[in-house]
Amino acid sequence: MFLTVDSEDKRPLYQQIVDGVKALIASGELREGMGLPSVRQVAGDLGVNLNTIAVAYRQLQAEGLVHVRHGAGTVVSSRHGREVEEEELRKPLRSALTQLILGGRSDREIVTAVRRELKLLHERGGSR
Amino acid sequence: MFLTVDSEDKRPLYQQIVDGVKALIASGELREGMGLPSVRQVAGDLGVNLNTIAVAYRQLQAEGLVHVRHGAGTVVSSRHGREVEEEELRKPLRSALTQLILGGRSDREIVTAVRRELKLLHERGGSR
Amino acid sequence: MFLTVDSEDKRPLYQQIVDGVKALIASGELREGMGLPSVRQVAGDLGVNLNTIAVAYRQLQAEGLVHVRHGAGTVVSSRHGREVEEEELRKPLRSALTQLILGGRSDREIVTAVRRELKLLHERGGSR
Amino acid sequence: MFLTVDSEDKRPLYQQIVDGVKALIASGELREGMGLPSVRQVAGDLGVNLNTIAVAYRQLQAEGLVHVRHGAGTVVSSRHGREVEEEELRKPLRSALTQLILGGRSDREIVTAVRRELKLLHERGGSR
DNA sequence: GTGGTCTAGACCACG
DNA sequence: GTGGTCTAGACCACC
Structure with missing residues (x-):
């Protein structure tokens, strides 16, 4: 995947992940229905803790950008109701x-x- | 002064001060050589801890936007030397x-x- | 059958099945002695793994709402004995x-x- | 405080905390502007881990029910924008x-x- | 003092 | 295999 983290960055790691995924969605590189890489895989690739990625995914879920099918992975949601102020x-x-x-x-x-x-x-x- | 802070804002108080001063400089409302209000006064006006304002001023100083003229308080620096990446x-x-x-x-x-x-x-x- | 599952739903799939059957019983649409469709059929209809349906039926059985008549599939139990706290x-x-x-x-x-x-x-x- | 957790409960601990705080707000026992007990205090009282309480508080914050002033504690928000579907x-x-x-x-x-x-x-x- | 972030590692629930 | 929850303990940022 095309996510990176930078320890020099002032944002927390999990926020960098969130922003990275958002950017991928905004660019169209990730589209509705496409699956995100698993928490474990991203954690391995980036060399950060499992929990950190899980927090990022949970926030994406809370914002309605992705939805999680418990034992089956995380996919990009259809974007209705994204009325941002x-x-x-x-x-x-x-x-x-x-x-x-x-x-x-x-x-x-x-x-x-x-x-x-x-x-x-x-x-x-x-x-x- | 035209600084405000908002306790609902997600940014820390000191950052709100920093951003506020930056905006005033960017808009030209604060120009080179002009003095900033004293730490004490801002703290009083905004109802915020002295330390919080001091931290904000220190950061502005570290970024080269203002400097301290001894005895004369904090003044806006000339723009030279601020080459931001x-x-x-x-x-x-x-x-x-x-x-x-x-x-x-x-x-x-x-x-x-x-x-x-x-x-x-x-x-x-x-x-x- | 009138069961549906929704992948956007926060509940696990098996729980949605359980709740669906409960609702059918509560409404009277399924009455004592009536048979439930086979695990295989429900799984096929809903496009869900066999195991998932089996788990749901097992839970319904554990709660005393249905029981298995050998050779005859799963049928709705009589209401006696289900004293819920x-x-x-x-x-x-x-x-x-x-x-x-x-x-x-x-x-x-x-x-x-x-x-x-x-x-x-x-x-x-x-x-x- | 009047929060309790029950290890028999099927909901995760952090969710029990969230629900408990919601109930306190719904009943009026916690009103706008009132402070919640600190993460550390709740954790100590209930005998659960600090992080668990922090997760609960973060969710309450994400739902807009409370807001956090970083070094200064957590307080009940005014409730505008709580348009639940x-x-x-x-x-x-x-x-x-x-x-x-x-x-x-x-x-x-x-x-x-x-x-x-x-x-x-x-x-x-x-x-x- | 407050809450926020991160790690390491465990165990559970789901499909 | 997937994600979810919880613990223990560390360090940081803010006020």
Whole structure:
């Protein structure tokens, strides 16, 4: 699988997993009905504890992105009811933009960067 | 001052202060050489522990955004020397965009939202 | 048969079968002496592993709701002898009511909902 | 505090804690803004592991019933946005009622029991 | 002091 | 085989 963790990253390990899976879903690389690798396999691949991965999967489940069939693995859910509050989405955007401005980027540069990132995020999904 | 804290926010208090000051600088509301209110005053205004504010100021100082002029309190630094790593800036952007995609927003909607936020962030700063 | 399973349901598959049969008995749709469909047939109909159905039937048998007549399959038992502990019944009731209260429902609304559900549960059973 | 766990109970320990806190909130015994006992204290009182309680508190937080101020404890949230899906509430009700019917209770007895439980659930809240 | 994260390792439930 | 729960014990972040 295409998940990575970085011990330098400030986010907790389990959150990195959550974000990684979210990114894979957002890009279309993981689609509805597809199975996620097992907790044990991810734990082995990344060299982290079983429980840590289990926590990540549980959070994904709680957010409705995946559902678990107990002895049978974890699969990507159909995404109905994912009505995220507008404000909830805007807060991280605002924060990221603030940092870019502080980094000296002009508005034009920022918009260009946004377009580039969007393209990258979609590209990995392939034949979508 | 125009700083606020929200106990419902998931970020720690000190981080909210840091982000708030960053936003004020990014918008131009706080410019080079301008003084920040004293730790004591902010703590009093917000009803927060002195230590919490001190931690926030220390982090701003560590990031090179402000410096302490002895006897004169904390002032906003010049922007030189703050070369933030490109990757460091891109990570939160990517994360914010991922959430927007998962929230069902199209690329066009996202770019529009980015422009709107940029405008809002600048507006507060006035003549800049 | 009128049993269904839902892979999105949080309950394990075998429990869904158990609950389904219980509901059929409670509504009168299945009465004393009537036969249940064979394990093999249910498994085929629902596209579920044989073992899973067998586990469900075993639990129903352990609870005294059905018994096995050799050569004749599984049949619904008479109700005698199934003295369920009062406390055992009250626990799930209390839990369900707690959730309704937390959901903002008033006592009157709850009682009304209870009556409606009772009616629905009986209706399916016909002449009873 | 008035939380108990029962090793005979089929629910996992952490779920019993969650349900217990929910019941306390539903009854009004725990009101908005009131603090929950610390993870360590509950763990000590009940003789279970720290992590188990932490998992329970995290779930309560995820459901929006409490919010956590990192170094400062856990408090009951104001309850806006607790729009639970009607179906989500009805499922446990239906299941509980089914069991009561199977236990031989008549509809009248059941409604009476419901009223009694509702009264009990509210009574513990006192001056509400 | 508070809660959060992580590890190691055990045992259970499900399919 | 899958995921779920629990324990014991460690270390970190926040206030």
